Amino acid sequence: LNPVVTLLTDFGLRDEYVGVMKGVILRICPAAQIVDLTHQVAPFQIGQAAVILRSSFRYFTAGTVHLVVVDPGVGTDRALLAAEADGHRFVAPDNGVLSLVLPAGAVRRVVRLDPSRFCRSVCSATFHGRDIMAPAAAHLARGLPLAELGSPMEPNPMPPAGWSPLRWDGKGRLAGSILWIDHFGNLVTNIGLEDMARLQPTGEERLVFTVGSHRIAGLSRTFAQVDAGRVVALIGSRGLLEVAVNRGDARRLLGVAQGDAVHVIKEEKT
Amino acid sequence: LNPVVTLLTDFGLRDEYVGVMKGVILRICPAAQIVDLTHQVAPFQIGQAAVILRSSFRYFTAGTVHLVVVDPGVGTDRALLAAEADGHRFVAPDNGVLSLVLPAGAVRRVVRLDPSRFCRSVCSATFHGRDIMAPAAAHLARGLPLAELGSPMEPNPMPPAGWSPLRWDGKGRLAGSILWIDHFGNLVTNIGLEDMARLQPTGEERLVFTVGSHRIAGLSRTFAQVDAGRVVALIGSRGLLEVAVNRGDARRLLGVAQGDAVHVIKEEKT
Amino acid sequence: LNPVVTLLTDFGLRDEYVGVMKGVILRICPAAQIVDLTHQVAPFQIGQAAVILRSSFRYFTAGTVHLVVVDPGVGTDRALLAAEADGHRFVAPDNGVLSLVLPAGAVRRVVRLDPSRFCRSVCSATFHGRDIMAPAAAHLARGLPLAELGSPMEPNPMPPAGWSPLRWDGKGRLAGSILWIDHFGNLVTNIGLEDMARLQPTGEERLVFTVGSHRIAGLSRTFAQVDAGRVVALIGSRGLLEVAVNRGDARRLLGVAQGDAVHVIKEEKT
Numbered sequence: 001l002n003p004v005v006t007l008l009t010d011f012g013l014r015d016e017y018v019g020v021m022k023g024v025i026l027r028i029c030p031a032a033q034i035v036d037l038t039h040q041v042a043p044f045q046i047g048q049a050a051v052i053l054r055s056s057f058r059y060f061t062a063g064t065v066h067l068v069v070v071d072p073g074v075g076t077d078r079a080l081l082a083a084e085a086d087g088h089r090f091v092a093p094d095n096g097v098l099s100l101v102l103p104a105g106a107v108r109r110v111v112r113l114d115p116s117r118f119c120r121s122v123c124s125a126t127f128h129g130r131d132i133m134a135p136a137a138a139h140l141a142r143g144l145p146l147a148e149l150g151s152p153m154e155p156n157p158m159p160p161a162g163w164s165p166l167r168w169d170g171k172g173r174l175a176g177s178i179l180w181i182d183h184f185g186n187l188v189t190n191i192g193l194e195d196m197a198r199l200q201p202t203g204e205e206r207l208v209f210t211v212g213s214h215r216i217a218g219l220s221r222t223f224a225q226v227d228a229g230r231v232v233a234l235i236g237s238r239g240l241l242e243v244a245v246n247r248g249d250a251r252r253l254l255g256v257a258q259g260d261a262v263h264v265i266k267e268e269k270t
Numbered sequence: 271l272n273p274v275v276t277l278l279t280d281f282g283l284r285d286e287y288v289g290v291m292k293g294v295i296l297r298i299c300p301a302a303q304i305v306d307l308t309h310q311v312a313p314f315q316i317g318q319a320a321v322i323l324r325s326s327f328r329y330f331t332a333g334t335v336h337l338v339v340v341d342p343g344v345g346t347d348r349a350l351l352a353a354e355a356d357g358h359r360f361v362a363p364d365n366g367v368l369s370l371v372l373p374a375g376a377v378r379r380v381v382r383l384d385p386s387r388f389c390r391s392v393c394s395a396t397f398h399g400r401d402i403m404a405p406a407a408a409h410l411a412r413g414l415p416l417a418e419l420g421s422p423m424e425p426n427p428m429p430p431a432g433w434s435p436l437r438w439d440g441k442g443r444l445a446g447s448i449l450w451i452d453h454f455g456n457l458v459t460n461i462g463l464e465d466m467a468r469l470q471p472t473g474e475e476r477l478v479f480t481v482g483s484h485r486i487a488g489l490s491r492t493f494a495q496v497d498a499g500r501v502v503a504l505i506g507s508r509g510l511l512e513v514a515v516n517r518g519d520a521r522r523l524l525g526v527a528q529g530d531a532v533h534v535i536k537e538e539k540t
Numbered sequence: 541l542n543p544v545v546t547l548l549t550d551f552g553l554r555d556e557y558v559g560v561m562k563g564v565i566l567r568i569c570p571a572a573q574i575v576d577l578t579h580q581v582a583p584f585q586i587g588q589a590a591v592i593l594r595s596s597f598r599y600f601t602a603g604t605v606h607l608v609v610v611d612p613g614v615g616t617d618r619a620l621l622a623a624e625a626d627g628h629r630f631v632a633p634d635n636g637v638l639s640l641v642l643p644a645g646a647v648r649r650v651v652r653l654d655p656s657r658f659c660r661s662v663c664s665a666t667f668h669g670r671d672i673m674a675p676a677a678a679h680l681a682r683g684l685p686l687a688e689l690g691s692p693m694e695p696n697p698m699p700p701a702g703w704s705p706l707r708w709d710g711k712g713r714l715a716g717s718i719l720w721i722d723h724f725g726n727l728v729t730n731i732g733l734e735d736m737a738r739l740q741p742t743g744e745e746r747l748v749f750t751v752g753s754h755r756i757a758g759l760s761r762t763f764a765q766v767d768a769g770r771v772v773a774l775i776g777s778r779g780l781l782e783v784a785v786n787r788g789d790a791r792r793l794l795g796v797a798q799g800d801a802v803h804v805i806k807e808e809k810t
Contacts (some may be wrong), residue, residue, distance in 0.1 A: 002296075002300050002301065002302060004293075004296055006289065006293070008286075011723060012722075012723030012724075013553070013576075013578060013579075013580055013723075014578060014580040014722065014723045015578060015580075015592075015722045015723055016577045016578050016592045016595060016596045017723075017777075018576075019546065019575055019577035019578060019596060020575055020577075020595075020596050020599045022575045023544075023546070023575060023596065023599040023600035023601075023604075024599050026542075026544055026575070026600070026601060027575060027599070027600065027601045030541060030542050030573075030601065033296060033300075034575075035293060035296070035304075036283075036288075036289055037286045037289035037290075038283060038284060038288075038289060039283070040283055040284040040285075043724055043789075044787060045372045046705075052285075052286045055286060055290075056286045056289060056290050056293065059290045059293040059294050059297070059400070060293035060296070060297065061293075061296060061297045061300070064293075073764065074762055074763060074764065075762025075763055075764030075765060076764045077763070083749075086281060105535050124777050125761045125762045125774075126762060126763065126774065126776055126777050127776075127777035130599070153622075167422055182282075182284065182287075183281060183282030183283075183284045183285055183287075183313075184282075184284045185311055192656065221345070222344055222345025222394040222395045222396060223344060223345055223396065224343065224344065224345030224346045234395075234396065236396055236397075236761065237287075237394050237396050237398075237400065238396035247314060253283060259525070271570060272566075272571065274563075274566055274569050276559065276563070278556075283553070303566060303570075305559055305562045305566070305574075306553075306558075306559055307556045307559035307560075308553060308554060308556050308559060309553070310553055310554040310555075315745060322555075322556045325556060326556045326559060326560050326563065327558075329560045329563035329564050329567070329670070330563035330566070330567065331563075331566060331567045331570070360747060393608060452552075452554065452555045453552030453553075453554045453555055453557075453583075454552075454583055491615070491665045492614055492615025492665050492666060493614065493615060493666065494613065494614065494615030494616045495615060504665075504666065505666075506666055506667075507557075507664050507666050507667035507670065510573075517584060
């Protein structure tokens with residue numbers, strides 16, 4: 001009835017780029033409900049966008065079209081994709097940004113966008129988000145079948161930059177990094193609950209986390225489990241390990257930055 | 271027909287938190303028109319959010335649902351509320367953020383949210399905005415009666431932190447403070463028009479305002495009543511005293527910060 | 541069916557100003573689809589807003605109402621306008637912000653807003669965006685004819701501040717400036733493709749661009765035509781000359797600022 005289209009970009013909000021894409025979408029699909037996921041992905045940070053998309057898309061109604069414009073590689077030979085999986089639709093560049101929602105082996109359909117099939121006007125050389133990807137998303141929202149947007153293809157299986165699979169560092173430690181730092185200064189890592197499960201702590205053991213020279217013993221359920229101003233490790237709302245400060249800013253308190261290493265070990269409870 | 275839901279949070283726009291709450295709302299109430307009041311409330315600043323809500327809600331159509339997620343105290347025993355007053359609906363934590371729109375003595379109905387009554391899925395331990403409050407707001411927007419969201423309760427009557435009632439400092443001065451500083455650098459105070467009325471200046475007297483070492487004689491109606499670059503005191507669009515610079519930035523010119531004292535006295539016109 | 545209203549302001553997103561204007565619009569026109577162009581125009585920068593509007597409005601469906609609130613001059617005798625041109629409607633102050641979409645000689649209709657004709661409530665002295673211009677835009681979106689909002693007038697023909705027509709600097713150089721710098725650090729100039737055409741380079745000549753002490757030879761089609769980290773000059777998505785760095789930030793690399801001079805000459809290919 002009111003098809004939903006989400007937007008996820010690194011365009012920021014200073015310019016008219018996002019607003020113009022919405023104009024293009026509404027011209028093709030006037031009933032669309034457009035929702036901004038965020039436009040503050042750090043420029044070209046595909047890994048951050050991939051995690052945000054994975055953490056978000058399931059909260060939307062089935063059939064939602066998710067449009068991701070991060071590092072489309074305009075002027076290179078990078079393909080632009082449309083895909084269906086898990087009852088959701090996606091439009092994005094073939095740069096790995098969909099790799100967490102279209103895992104290898106999943107049931108999915110993917111086409112390489114062919115603008116000649118659905119764009120009436122000439123494309124600019126610089127703004128494919130506006131001229132190719134927004135029209136593709138709008139046509140999907142309006143009901144055009146995926147197959148009419150382009151020809152089937154296999155997406156690039158590369159993981160997004162900044163995202164790394166489970167890794168052991170040879171010292172018995174699970175090694176990850178700070179993927180990004182949220183508005184509150186919470187440190188979002190690339191370590192998932194399922195990764196930590198592989199450490200298989202016994203009832204006599206607990207997990208210990210290190211960020212820089214800081215050490216946090218034990219996994220908490222909520223921020224408020226520690227006193228205000230104290231550091232806490234917990235599984236955040238994205239299903240990923242976060243290091244935070246209750247009612248404070250972990251980035252400032254710990255003096256860390258995006259990309260810094262985070263380690264997990266198990267040790268005996270004392 | 272198209273129920274309106276407003277959002278007021280301290281989530282910022284860097285992360286997907288706001289977008290995901292919108293996804294949850296639209297899944298329950300697809301016809302909702304969602305409007306952002308702001309997501310740039312300073313983290314945990316309940317007083318700022320309370321004033322923004324009071325200044326905003328009457329401009330929306332009757333029946334609008336206003337969802338406020340600022341300092342919900344996840345993991346503490348703080349209640350989450352839904353309320354009706356003045357023909358509007360509100361969903362918020364019981365931390366004083368509604369105290370200016372639900373004043374003691376007003377006709378109002380308040381319930382303590384009971385997620386088991388309206389949430390189908392398991393709640394996360396960290397994101398009640400997404401898992402409890404957004405569903406509650408969406409069900410209200412869709413027509414569920416308030417009474418079905420929880421059991422009646424009396425909200426905490428505490429005033430929001432940072433907001434203080436009328437105060438005399440013993441020197442014949444009305445004393446307030448800078449509640450926050452807006453995008454243009456205008457200083458928004460917690461002193462209302464009705465507070466200043468209690469000074470009861472006669473026709474031979476005028477009001478004088480001090481901020482730091484700066485002194486402004488007389489209340490203006492508009493910014494343009496003084497020359498560009500000059501300081502002006504006026505009642506802003508929220509009904510509160512503001513100190514501003516015509517076509518300039520009062521924060522920079524006066525070198526002041528949120529929380530700084532503001533005083534009002536009356537003196538004879540010269 | 542779902543009339544579109546765009547918003548373009550210098551209000552920022554920290555305060556509730558934009559949200560409240562949306563509340564006013566939806567109360568008058570509940571079916572409106574409201575789209576933010578941007579609210580991050582630099583305070584009072586009419587030229588930047590004029591270019592953003594010119595670059596944006598055609599991407600929206602015919603009949604869209606574009607509401608621009610930048611430097612309305614509240615408290616001065618500046619008029620507020622509503623206008624129709626090119627199948628689009630506009631509401632804005634008479635400060636030149638519409639001069640690029642309502643050029644002299646174009647077929648257009650313009651009225652001076654008379655709030656007594658369409659506002660029910662008393663206007664504040666400080667927030668005409670909320671109290672006069674948002675209601676005007678909403679009534680237009682709802683179908684009220686332009687002529688009922690006020691009396692015909694001729695808009696101020698002045699060009700927007702910061703925008704200058706084609707200029708030769710006496711040394712055979714086309715002279716412009718950096719109008720603003722976008723989210724990626726790209727330098728957006730006030731030099732259009734049609735301006736450069738007047739240089740009439742022959743097949744043996746090419747265009748050369750200077751910004752500060754930096755010199756770029758030749759106009760590229762896309763960012764990716766140069767290596768990552770290298771400077772490129774191209775016609776951006778607005779039809780204006782931009783100086784950018786492929787996958788980088790031109791503002792930082794070149795150390796330039798808004799307002800800095802940009803020159804174009806032609807020279808023989810080597």
